[in-house]
Amino acid sequence: MDVVSPELNSLLPDEIMDTEAIEDIPHSQSDGTTVQSEPDEDTSVPMETDTPVASESGFSTTKTTDSVTGTSITTSGLQKLSAPFTISAANHQIILNKVASSQATEAAKSAGSPQVIKQEGQKLLVTAIGKSGQPIVLQLPHTGSKAGVAQTSGDTKSQTPQFKVVTIGGRSELKPVVGSSTNQVTTLQAQQLKTVQNIKPVQSVTVGGVSGSQFKTIIPLATQPNVQQIQVPGSRFHYVRLVTATTASSTGQPSGPSTSSIPTAKPMVVSTGAVRMSVPIVPAQTMKQVAPKPLTSTAQVVTATQTQQRLIMPATPLPQIQPNFTNLPPGTVLAPAPGAGNVGYAVVPAQYVTQLQQPPFVTLASSSGFQASAGIQTQARLPLNGLSTAETTSRPRKPCNCTKSQCLKLYCDCFANGEFCNNCNCNNCFNNLEHETERLKAIKTCLDRNPEAFKPKIGKGKEGESDRRHSKGCNCKRSGCLKNYCECYEAKIMCSSICKCIGCKNFEESPERKTLMHLADAAEVRVQQQTAAKTKLSSQISDLLMRTTPVISSGGGRLPYTFVTKEVLEATCECLLEQAKRAEQTHQPQAEAERMILEEFGHCLMRIISSAGKAKVDCASINC
């Protein structure tokens, strides 16, 4: 198993590594240039996590207990993935194997409807780095097209696993992966391992493909407890690091003496040849803390208590990770190394990914931008900054209306939240795949100006303070902090000592605030009542429509309405015609004739109703 050196990881930029995720780790870097520590630790403002993605993005996940042995997951509109991966609950290893071998193929078949992606010889490990230095290693080793390594489609049986592992938030001391050939684990590695006893939901996503190639990613979901997540706190961006391996050849999956990988797990075939990117879906829910567990598997997988996740999307098969990644912002596309072929890495905020993974999607080939570019973006669905309770609901983000910022400045909510613009009303928008270069540059500019620019503004305050507070505080002057102009008020939190507002009325005892709250509550109650009333009315109408539909067939339907049979209708019509004839014979004026007919119709209806009611009573008397 080939492993990316820890040194290389240490070269990754903060934005990539999201070093906040490992703030508890003794920073080995003395210069601090590559370590972005959480600001004011004593007053740390751990930013809120984003709301879960999975539940909002239409993913359906098949869950298993204890460990995942291959989950067929379908994203709405996306290609269904069937089971071809293995998750080791013991070591949190998620392995996506190509379904190259006959065994794997059989396993995939046994899973139901396995979908084999072309591009064989690739193995994908999805892990991530966690807090306290324990890396959740997101590994995307795959067999590539490394020179000198024969890699042909369908010729993978003889291949041995080749892994290229990069740890998120890795540190130089990390030795994230142990070669499968050796099955050796250092003590440190063992210490770094944590386990999730029950890794249940796992989500795999396929986003388009290029030239027949497809990329799949499996990520753990946080929709349930005991779920491993790849989260990196301190940033609103959610990342999953996917790193392609340099070498080809890969057979089997790493297995250790006591690995909990399910033997029957089906490997996932991950295409690599023309792969442009992989779009994992990373839930933004709070990560569950997992207990360390000695390493028992060859592949190192660690979970962490992180709240944010990041993604590195492999653009193309990468011979080796490019060094000199320092200080690249989220979204940076790492250019191919000289002689490395058409490869690159893209660090993309998960929000983008979230959008990307949503249907409809197109193949990456349709993207004109960098490798990081993915398919069509759809409406962002993630509440990203936790600014308000309302925003943490599942409703899509409001479309922006930017006109001058090109949606590449923090004025733009979409951009500020790490999302592509989609279905927005903006003009001259550059916050899309077609302007990836500009967008990345803008991201970098923002981060240069404020490294925390993309972090949630609302987080926890000091102990004893409110659970949530604005990281910077507001600066309101005229709104009294009781309008949505105020970011604190908008987030439904009280202003704090760090606010610089004037005439603030957004504090606990504020009568104005209480009044507003009461009004808001009352309004909410009214809305709920109205909604309930509408629902009830709609139900009643629906029921009435159903009931008034004549039931011709005997034996079914509600008795009173079964009387409106064809015969009854014919008889009624005859009565009406007879009444019309009578009016005509007596030379009644038209108005009088109409009155007579209507009167007769009324009589008919009364007789029908009377008969129906009587029949109902009779039926009830005999327990009909």
Added chain:
DNA sequence: GAGTTTGAAACT
């Protein structure tokens, strides 16, 4: 829907 107000972001 147009115009105004507001405060964060960007700029100097």
Added chain:
DNA sequence: CAGTTTCAAACTC
């Protein structure tokens, strides 16, 4: 860091 300008959302009419 402070003051000013720009910007887009919130708000009002």
